[in-house]
Amino acid sequence: MTQALKIRTLINRISRIDAADSWSDDLNPTQLAALSYLAQANRFSRAPSHVAAFLGTTRGTMSQTLKALARKDYVSELRTETDKRYMSYDLTVKGQAATKRSNPLEKALGTFNPATSDSLEHGLNIVLQTMLLVNNGRAFGQCIDCSYYQSGASKGYCALLSISLKPTETKQICHEQVPMQAGQST
Amino acid sequence: MTQALKIRTLINRISRIDAADSWSDDLNPTQLAALSYLAQANRFSRAPSHVAAFLGTTRGTMSQTLKALARKDYVSELRTETDKRYMSYDLTVKGQAATKRSNPLEKALGTFNPATSDSLEHGLNIVLQTMLLVNNGRAFGQCIDCSYYQSGASKGYCALLSISLKPTETKQICHEQVPMQAGQST
DNA sequence: TATCTTTAGTAGCGACTCGAAACTATTGCA
DNA sequence: TGCAATAGTTTCGAGTCGCTACTAAAGATA
Numbered sequence: 001m002t003q004a005l006k007i008r009t010l011i012n013r014i015s016r017i018d019a020a021d022s023w024s025d026d027l028n029p030t031q032l033a034a035l036s037y038l039a040q041a042n043r044f045s046r047a048p049s050h051v052a053a054f055l056g057t058t059r060g061t062m063s064q065t066l067k068a069l070a071r072k073d074y075v076s077e078l079r080t081e082t083d084k085r086y087m088s089y090d091l092t093v094k095g096q097a098a099t100k101r102s103n104p105l106e107k108a109l110g111t112f113n114p115a116t117s118d119s120l121e122h123g124l125n126i127v128l129q130t131m132l133l134v135n136n137g138r139a140f141g142q143c144i145d146c147s148y149y150q151s152g153a154s155k156g157y158c159a160l161l162s163i164s165l166k167p168t169e170t171k172q173i174c175h176e177q178v179p180m181q182a183g184q185s186t
Numbered sequence: 187m188t189q190a191l192k193i194r195t196l197i198n199r200i201s202r203i204d205a206a207d208s209w210s211d212d213l214n215p216t217q218l219a220a221l222s223y224l225a226q227a228n229r230f231s232r233a234p235s236h237v238a239a240f241l242g243t244t245r246g247t248m249s250q251t252l253k254a255l256a257r258k259d260y261v262s263e264l265r266t267e268t269d270k271r272y273m274s275y276d277l278t279v280k281g282q283a284a285t286k287r288s289n290p291l292e293k294a295l296g297t298f299n300p301a302t303s304d305s306l307e308h309g310l311n312i313v314l315q316t317m318l319l320v321n322n323g324r325a326f327g328q329c330i331d332c333s334y335y336q337s338g339a340s341k342g343y344c345a346l347l348s349i350s351l352k353p354t355e356t357k358q359i360c361h362e363q364v365p366m367q368a369g370q371s372t
Numbered sequence: 373t374a375t376c377t378t379t380a381g382t383a384g385c386g387a388c389t390c391g392a393a394a395c396t397a398t399t400g401c402a
Numbered sequence: 403t404g405c406a407a408t409a410g411t412t413t414c415g416a417g418t419c420g421c422t423a424c425t426a427a428a429g430a431t432a
Contacts, residue, residue, distance in 0.1 A: 001226065001357075002292075002296075003295070003303050003304075003307060004291075004292040004295035004296050004303075005292060006307060007295050007303065007306060007307050007310065008204065008289075008291050008292055008295065009222065010307065010310040010311065010314060011197055011200055011201055011204070011291075011310065012201050012204065012205075012219055013219075013240070013241065013242075013314065014197055014201075014310065014313055014314055014317065015197055015198050015200075015201035015202075016201075016219070016241045016242050016243070017241075017242035017314075017317060017318075017321070017323070018194065018197070018198065018242075018317075019198075019242070020242040020243055020419090020420090021242075021321070023419085023420070026387095028387085028388070028389085028419080028420095029419095030388080030389065030390095031388090033198055033199075033202070036195065040187065047409075047410085048409075048410065048411090049408085049409060049410080054199070055199065055202045055203075056199070056202050056203035056205075056206040056207075057202070057206055057389090057390075057391085058390075058391060058392080059409070059410065059411085060390085060391075060392075060393090060410085060411075060412080060413095061389065061390050061391070063409095063410060063411055063412085064388080064389075064390090064411090064412090065388085065389075067411085068387085068388070068389095083398080083399075083409090084397080084398060084399085084409095085397070085398045085399070085408065085409040085410070086398095086409065086410085087409080087410065103194075104317055104320050104321060105190075105194050105197075105313070105317060106188075106190040106191060106194055107320065108313055108316035108317045108320065109189070109190035109193050109194065109313065110188075110190050111316065112312070116309060116312065117189050117190075117193065118189075119305050119309055120193055120306070120309035120310070120313070121189060121192060121193050121196065123302060123305055123306035123309060124193065124196040124197065124200065124306070125196065126298070126302065127200055127291070127294060127295065127306070128196060128199065128200055128203075130294035130297065131200065131203060131204075131290055131291060131294045132203075134290050134293065134294065135203070135207070135290060137203070171187070205390095206390090206391090209390085209391070212416095214390080214391095214416085214417070214418085215390095216417080216418060216419095217417090233380075233381085234380080234381065234382090235379085235380060235381080243418090243419075243420085244419075244420060244421080245380070245381065245382085246381085246382070246383085246419085246420075246421075246422090247418065247419050247420070247421095249380095249381060249382055249383090250382085250383090250417080250418075250419085251417085251418075253382085254416085254417070254418095269380090269427080269428070270380095270426080270427060270428085271379065271380040271381070271426070271427050271428070272380065272381085272427095273380080273381070
């Protein structure tokens with residue numbers, strides 16, 4: 001058994017046990033993952049295609065999941081004005097409350113010392129980036145870590161969309177994000 | 187966003203992307219995970235309840251998955267002689283071939299330097315052990331790392347079941363495994 | 373030994389995931 | 403203006419998933 005297979009087995013097993021723990025009354029693990037993504041994404045990144053790309057599934061599958069969430073009043077559907085092909089799925093009050101629930105995996109992680117956590121986060125980030133490279137996947141990072149991000153006097157600016165960003169927006173996920181090279185800075 | 191949540195999101199996202207990649211003609215990610223477990227488990231640990239406990243699901247759900255695998259000739263069903271309540275699901279030739287297929291996640295992991303891999307494996311192991319502790323879950327480790335394991339002159343011995351172990355068996359997964367404390371040894 | 377009690381596997385249920393394919397609406401490009 | 407690309411949706415069939423209810427076997431207790 002190679003170390004690569006060991007690590008893959010560990011990641012998948014942890015994720016499955018976490019999924020089993022995260023079932024709630026009327027929210028399954030997939031719905032919760034989609035909801036969690038929407039809670040972190042900025043206003044340009046809440047369409048079915050974005051959630052699908054983030055979680056590595058198809059538009060069709062994610063469309064169904066989002067419709068299920070809308071049916072149960074966790075999200076609201078909104079047709080974008082600028083480009084009428086896009087939908088924006090925004091969290092309702094009920095949806096926001098649901099993302100705040102804690103779970104065994106987070107509790108376990110909370111007991112770790114910072115060095116272990118940092119090393120783990122770093123390792124997993126490398127795994128993800130390497131996989132995305134092979135898959136032609138997008139990073140879905142935060143604006144603050146993006147090549148298009150410019151830090152102004154008091155607030156940030158996105159050079160791709162030519163808009164200024166509110167402080168809270170700079171730490172949201174964007175589907176257009178292009179990770180900065182290490183050491184690079186504006 | 188806490189670091190714990192970041193790590194959880196990373197683990198789940200990597201697992202989902204890996205799952206999407208691992209679909210094959212007639213084998214879905216869950217079936218592959220079960221098959222992969224069976225390939226590693228020793229002859230006392232191939233029952234539906236063991237696979238269910240390992241992957242954090244219920245006996246009912248796993249029973250269906252194993253029946254699906256049997257229907258497609260990846261595993262064979264065998265009633266245990268000693269305890270007739272137990273089933274043993276053993277891999278067929280077709281099943282063994284299916285576990286040998288590579289995938290993007292393993293390929294990505296293969297490019298890492300040993301230090302990164304070791305650190306990642308170690309971190310994930312701690313996460314899993316901590317979660318299992320909270321969940322009253324079993325470790326499902328190898329015989330060679332078990333408290334009941336005794337290394338003899340040429341072969342190992344299991345002090346729980348009072349049987350001697352073939353060399354290949356000492357590195358298989360056992361559902362009875364009780365991890366040794368660090369530093370402890372026979 | 374006779375009777376609980378526990379454990380293992382399973383069938384059936386309803387909601388839903390999942391990839392694939394087919395389809396519509398909108399946008400972009402030549 | 404026309405055509406290709408993109409976004410969202412629907413439908414299909416197979417299967418996951420927790421849950422409940424059930425049977426059979428093994429253990430424990432009286």
